[in-house]
Amino acid sequence: MLFNRQLIFLYFTLAASVGYLVTALSLGAPIAESGLTPAFFPTLIGGLAIVFCCILILQALRSGPEADPVEEGRNYTHVWVVVAIFFYIVAFQPLGYFLSSGLFVFALILLFSKFEKLLQKALISAAIVVVAFIMFQQLFGVRLPTLWG
Structure with missing residues (x-):
């Protein structure tokens, strides 16, 4: 199934991560002649967020449909x-x-x-x-x- 609560959250997180990376890239080059620039860390975080979010989406799609577990009390x-x-x-x-x-x-x-x-x-x-x-x-x-x- 392409849409359930977990996947919708992951899609939203992926979209936010892409927006974050685009914003980070607008700060300029992450690496310049003298070394790292202030854009390096946000660009790194944005890229890693996209990679990890894609991994989680693929894992959720591979696991197939699951019945919602009975909640043992809200967390x-x-x-x-x-x-x-x-x-x-x-x-x-x-x-x-x-x-x-x-x-x-x-x-x-x-x-x-x-x-x-x-x-x-x-x-x-x-x-x-x-x-x-x-x-x-x-x-x-x-x-x-x-x-x-």
């Missing part, structure tokens, strides 16, 4: 992810990159895993935030806001 994780993204955007400038990103990554990890080993998850969140900071500062030359100015 509102997708709503909580949107709420977390909203609060991340609001908190980014006043709290700075480290605090807002650390809380955001920690919240996402908790949303998609069990509520245990919190110290380990906090350390993983901190490592992700530090690696991303180094990548943006050193590789892309992007100055991120910090709490201390």
Whole structure:
């Protein structure tokens, strides 16, 4: 079947990814003479989103029609992810990159895993935030806001 809830969502995601890639490409060449440009990362993300979305669509089409599984209770994780993204955007400038990103990554990890080993998850969140900071500062030359100015 070419249309079910999962496939409609994947088609929408594919269309949004194509739009994102087109917008990223309008920023200019991702690689210039002196190295990477600000358009590199958005172009990479857009291209990867399209590739992975196509893979998911092919997998869904190959699996064939399935009966809708009986829901064991609604899972509102997708709503909580949107709420977390909203609060991340609001908190980014006043709290700075480290605090807002650390809380955001920690919240996402908790949303998609069990509520245990919190110290380990906090350390993983901190490592992700530090690696991303180094990548943006050193590789892309992007100055991120910090709490201390």
